Amino acid sequence: MSLPRASRRDPAYGAETSNPSGVALTALPTTALPTAVVLDPSRPDAGRALRLTAALADVPVLRGDVGPALAWAARVGRTVPVASTAGVLEPWELLASTAAVDVGVARVLEPHLDALSILAQVPGGVDLASIGADEDSTWGVFAAEGPGVRLEAAWSTEGWQLTGTKPWCSLADSLSHALVTAWAGDGRRLFALDLRAPEVSPDPGPWVARGLPEIVSAPVRLRAARAVPVGGPGWYLERPGFAWGGIGVAACWWGGAVGLARELFASTQRRDPDQLALAHLGAVDVALSGARASLAEVSRLVDEATTEALAPGVLARRARGVVVRAVDETVKHCSHALGPGPMTVDEGYARRLADLTLYVRQHHAERDDASLGRDLVARTSAPW
Template identity: 55%
Template sequence: DVRAALTSADAVHGFGTDIAATLAWAVGVARPRSVAATGELLASVAVRDVAAARVLEPHLDALGILDEAAAAGPALDIDRDGAWGVFAAEGPGMRLEARQDAGTWRLHGTKPWCSLAAHLTHALVTAWVDDERRQLFALDLRDPAVTARSGPWHARGLERVVSAPIDVDGAVAVPVGEPGWYLRRPGFAHGGVGVAACWWGGAVPLRSALARAARDDRADQLSRVHLGRVDTALWAARAVLVETATVFDTGSSASAGLRAARARTVVADAVETALTEAAHALGPLPLVADEAHARRVADLQVYVRQHHAERDLAKIGGDVAAGVGGW
């Protein structure tokens, strides 16, 4: 229930800044059963605090992946309790490999971009099997064979949501889904839209700040132009998120990846517009004198970089040129 989750969030001291307290709250949140409800929850949390949404989103995503795997194949012998993450990124000079020995899978190597690994209890991680990065595994991060690095992490945005490598030296892991299943499953596109909902919710308070400025007795026509530009951008992005979630909740998987990429691009552009217009309209004062506003801007600037900008546009263009996903 979204309302119950938000009510409990309001009772958390240090929501979004105290990672342990925020994670404890996230573990107690009931996972919504639809894409639309998940997006509503994530956006509403991001309105309150961007970092809190960044904490909640991968935990819910991991639980959703486990549900998908259980529905698609044999039962998994995995303890779902605790705080979960999803580590699926790759990086130069780093490689996590999975090797099977007498029926037991073990992981060896280094995995980059493991957000909050030092705070989580479990994660779903992708690993290389032979020469293919094709298998998803459940990993207990409390295993002594897993070491979470503290950096490098010099971020000013999402400062406490440390995303650093983990080193794994033979930790036991449980396969989740068939080889290649992680990227093929319908929920992969759904999860990408959940991240976009966080971006959108994080930008909504910037619209509120612009509206307050436009109501000031000293406001001029330009202040209303800035507000209008942000209002229409976020309104359009919300419409796209709602429409995308509605389609996904019908069970349609046709061109799901392209649909999700389009939605993420629309939302990312709207967030970039909100950041730029807020900076032009409000000037430096809230960035140096308003702690909540300054932290929100910094958090959003880091978070929205999960969108790959022109590279994602090139992928969309390639799909459209190939005749995928007509209107």
């Protein structure tokens, strides 16, 4: 059975409802939307464009079963260069383009690509064969900490073993492998783990989310589960790639907002927009264009290796903050312009809105702004 393709849309709902903004409330037509998203038009590359087009040719739509999305992510991971080997622009464009089609699928793809990038950066490589990992493996990255739980790593004659509870492990019951942080005697370290091992027990929930309902994020309990080290003590958090991975998540947020904006634009093609509708569309364009410029600037700094004088954490928090504000603005203006109709009777729009609203809350709002402010003060000179 073939996977559902990006051009397949949920059936359009029936009659329009009244809307003071003058924008039609009918669902999008069943014609295909553009799928590729270009973050940096100043860096055209035919090879990158071809790989992106090929990857998006059969991107699935997430509707209950994550299996097709996981299989697609594994296939894409084998064909698209990861961030550590060919720069960050291509994977960020792929993540944004995927989210513009389906936010949930991007949420599946992002940690898989992040894990592949981390593994490619490890000095000396990682003994993945010992945990049964190969090119068909599907990966998560579990690095969250939580009150009252802790994952401990201990060395024994049989190798490293992990014991304890790890919170917020997305799709742990569906993935084959994960990179997970644990506390050892020499500090916090990263390990690779076979999630199918009998010593690993993913919890089924609780997970009552209305957005990303398929992406269950729940604790995993481990009982002397075998694992292999990935880098040395502190390596995972200290490497510059940690910051770039966080911006990859922001690329997903931005792509999800692009998907909403495309629906707003499509509504203006079905009925002549009034002044309010035009104002909403213009405001969305300003927000998304500013965020794209921020992502493009960071991608150039990273890919051209000109970030030595700039703290990676500052760049990442700045770019993520810009994208979050653009997402918030896009959600607000699309909701004001389109009204309640698409939220209540357009399955695709309602899911995109709910998925994106939850996903973007990985940003810690004012807490992340405060963290950025502390970093700027520590540098002793104004950055502007």
